[in-house]
Every structure is written in structure tokens, then in C-alpha cells.
Amino acid sequence: MDTTNNEVTVRDVPLLDLKRLDPELEAELQDAFTRVLKSGYFILGPEVEALEEECASYCGAEHAIGVSSGTDALLVALMALGIGAGDEVICPSFTFFATAGCISRTGARPVFVDVLETSFNCDPEDIERKITERTKAIIPVHLYGRCADMDPILELAGRHGIHVIEDAAQAIGAEYNGRRAGSMGEMGCFSFFPTKNLGACGDGGLVTCNDAELAEKIRILRVHGGAPKYHHGVIGGNFRLDALQAALIRPRLRRLDASSLRRAENAAAYTSLLEAAGLTSGASPPLRLPEASPSRHIYNQYTLRCEDGATREALRDFLAANTVASEIYYPVPLHLQGCFSSLGGETGDLPISEKLAGEVLSIPVFAELEEEEVRYVADRVEAFFKES
Ligand SMILES: *Cc1c(COP(=O)(O)O)cnc(C)c1O
Numbered sequence: 061m062d063t064t065n066n067e068v069t070v071r072d073v074p075l076l077d078l079k080r081l082d083p084e085l086e087a088e089l090q091d092a093f094t095r096v097l098k099s100g101y102f103i104l105g106p107e108v109e110a111l112e113e114e115c116a117s118y119c120g121a122e123h124a125i126g127v128s129s130g131t132d133a134l135l136v137a138l139m140a141l142g143i144g145a146g147d148e149v150i151c152p153s154f155t156f157f158a159t160a161g162c163i164s165r166t167g168a169r170p171v172f173v174d175v176l177e178t179s180f181n182c183d184p185e186d187i188e189r190k191i192t193e194r195t196k197a198i199i200p201v202h203l204y205g206r207c208a209d210m211d212p213i214l215e216l217a218g219r220h221g222i223h224v225i226e227d228a229a230q231a232i233g234a235e236y237n238g239r240r241a242g243s244m245g246e247m248g249c250f251s252f253f254p255t256k257n258l259g260a261c262g263d264g265g266l267v268t269c270n271d272a273e274l275a276e277k278i279r280i281l282r283v284h285g286g287a288p289k290y291h292h293g294v295i296g297g298n299f300r301l302d303a304l305q306a307a308l309i310r311p312r313l314r315r316l317d318a319s320s321l322r323r324a325e326n327a328a329a330y331t332s333l334l335e336a337a338g339l340t341s342g343a344s345p346p347l348r349l350p351e352a353s354p355s356r357h358i359y360n361q362y363t364l365r366c367e368d369g370a371t372r373e374a375l376r377d378f379l380a381a382n383t384v385a386s387e388i389y390y391p392v393p394l395h396l397q398g399c400f401s402s403l404g405g406e407t408g409d410l411p412i413s414e415k416l417a418g419e420v421l422s423i424p425v426f427a428e429l430e431e432e433e434v435r436y437v438a439d440r441v442e443a444f445f446k447e448s
Pocket residue numbers: 129130131132155156158159201227229230250251252253263264265
């Protein structure tokens with residue numbers, strides 16, 4: 061449907077539209093598909109190796125290992141460190157489920173920490189408080205495409221002799237003091253799920269690291285722990301990446317900087333339009349915008365905050381009625397998820413995570429958005445607060 065207001069005429073604005081393909085990219089994807097089809101080589105192989113090299117170089121890491129998903133990247137990273145029953149692994153409560161699900165799947169116990177309101181990312185002071193003699197690793201998450209505050213995390217991990225695995229699933233190309241996501245911890249875990257900044261046409265993931273021995277371990281775990289083939293010194297899994305997915309990711313990797321820049325431009329436009337609308341000033345503004353990041357933010361999401369849950373729901377409904385899609389990432393903090401109830405998490409334990417879960421709303425920020433769509437979305441957000 062067409063929606064018209066004073067300034068602009070736009071159609072439905074989706075949260076992400078993967079069908080808006082640049083014709084040149086589409087042709088390259090078709091070529092990649094044909095190339096793999098005719099090669100007859102479908103699992104791992106030269107396409108995966110080429111992608112691994114390109115991603116290692118892009119992320120500023122020595123090694124990259126293509127795997128079956130971002131979830132499996134986290135799982136195999138934990139397995140490579142020998143983490144399991146009796147161990148504790150610290151991660152934020154305000155993140156996608158996979159971060160903690162993988163910890164539990166190794167037999168270890170996820171220990172949830174709170175996040176900072178300013179960055180949506182791990183609070184280093186809370187990490188320090190939750191370290192015990194059983195803590196083996198920390199998984200900071202670079203949520204929405206903004207890097208966690210890594211220096212204090214790396215410092216305290218070093219002091220306590222704890223591993224650091226970056227969950228960089230939403231943050232390929234994001235930076236922290238000039239260093240890229242995935243190059244700072246012992247390992248970085250990436251996802252090529254289609255909604256990420258670098259998406260495949262299916263599932264895929266990647267682990268980066270700077271240690272050759274660790275990289276080799278991950279490569280072996282990726283094929284059921286067989287090294288040589290059919291001789292299993294360790295138990296791994298099927299964590300292999302398809303050649304087809306690798307081939308379809310490579311043309312997008314070449315365009316990733318341009319595409320992440322477009323996202324950042326859309327984010328900057330929202331920020332200036334919504335600030336100009338006067339919704340973000342005062343002691344308790346009706347709307348809070350994502351705070352500017354000191355380093356490169358890749359805006360996998362542009363996430364607003366409302367004063368409370370009821371306003372957030374009303375804004376979401378108003379936007380939907382005005383043909384603008386939005387999404388809540390994430391409505392339930394992990395320490396309150398049913399599957400983790402045996403860990404004893406209770407409401408009130410991690411107040412910032414709980415507060416954010418009730419306030420956040422992500423609006424469309426993808427690279428292919430038209431300028432007038434960005435203006436329309438901002439206009440509708442403004443209209444909600446001025447008309448209600
Ligand atoms: C997407 C995501 C994952 C999991 O990646 P998949 O490829 O979907 O398995 C893990 N952590 C975070 C923070 C994510 O956003």
C-alpha cells in the first residue's frame with residue numbers, strides 16, 4: 061500500500077528487504093552459483109578456503125575457519141578450549157539466545173552479567189564481580205554492531221587467566237580503538253545468517269583467531285574431530301560450511317564496507333531527524349536514541365528506547381499501522397528464560413538488562429533503504445509522540 065503524508069510517499073518499509081538486490085551484485089551471485097554447481101564441490105573446499113582468507117584479512121585476524129552457523133562458531137570455540145561440565149562461562153543477559161545456549165550445550169554453566177545502558181553491552185564491573193574459581197571464559201557480545209568495551213574486559217580476563225571469546229555475530233567490521241571485532245579476544249565468532257550485515261543465502265558462520273594451534277583444533281572439531289579422516293582423537297561435530305554459501309558471501313564481502321557505511325548514514329539521519337524533532341531532550345525524554353560510538357559502529361540494528369513497555373507496544377502498533385516494520389531485540393533477558401530457570405535467575409537480578417528488554421525497539425536501517433523511507437520512518441516516530 062502507498063502511504064502519503066505531507067512530505068513523502070513510500071510503500072511498506074520492511075525491517076530488512078533481501079530482495080532489493082543491486083543488479084551487478086545479482087549477476088555476481090548468479091555467477092557464483094553456476095561456478096559452484098559446475099565444480100561439483102559442495103562442502104568446504106576452495107570457495108570456503110578463499111572466503112576464510114578474505115575474512116581473516118578483513119577482520120584483522122591471522123586465521124579464519126568457516127563453519128555451519130554463528131551458533132556453531134560459538135559452540136566449536138568453547139569446545140576448542142575444552143570447556144565443559146563444572147566450568148562457568150560469563151556472558152551478558154541482554155543478547156541473542158545462542159550466546160548462552162552454546163555454553164549450556166557444552167555442559168558448562170552460563171553466568172549472566174548486566175549490560176550498560178549507554179552501549180547495550182557487557183558491564184566490565186559486573187563481569188569482575190561474577191568471576192569465581194570455576195570461571196573459564198567470558199563471551200562479550202558486540203550487540204547491534206557496536207563493540208563491547210574490550211580493554212577493561214581483556215585486562216581483567218588477563219589478570220584472572222580467563223579466555224575471551226567475542227560474539228561478533230552482529231559486528232563484522234565494527235571497530236574498537238582501531239581494532240576489528242573478532243581480532244581482540246582469543247577467538248571471534250561470526251554469523252552469516254541472512255539478516256546480519258554480511259549474510260549468506262542460508263546458514264553459515266566463521267571463527268577467527270590468532271593462534272595457529274587453536275585454528276587447527278577448530279578445523280579438526282569441524283569434521284567430527286577426525287584427523288586424519290576416520291581417526292578420532294577428539295569428539296567434534298558436523299560444523300562444515302557449504303561451498304555454495306561461501307561463494308555467495310564473497311561478492312557481498314567485497315561490498316561490505318559500502319553497505320555498512322550506508323547503514324551508518326541511515327543511523328545518522330535518524331539521529332539528526334529525531335533530535336531535531338525535540339523528542340530526546342530534557343531530564344526524562346520520551347525517546348532515547350542509540351548513543352554515538354567512539355569507534356566504528358556497523359548498525360546491524362538501530363535501536364530506540366521508549367520510557368516503558370506500554371509506550372513501546374503503542375509505538376510499535378502505530379508504526380505497523382503506518383506500514384513501518386519494527387522488532388524487539390530482545391524482549392526477555394536470558395537470565396529470565398524458562399530453560400535457564402534452574403540457574404536461579406530472578407527478576408531484579410540484572411536491572412539494566414530487564415529495563416532494556418522492556419524499552420527497546422529496532423527500526424529499519426538496512427543499506428538499501430531509500431532516503432525518503434528513512435525520512436518517512438522518522439516522521440512517523442515523531443508523529444506518534446506528538447499525536448499521542
Ligand atoms: C545471530 C547471532 C548468533 C547466532 O548466529 P546463527 O548464524 O543464527 O546461528 C549468535 N549470537 C548473536 C549475538 C547473534 O546475533
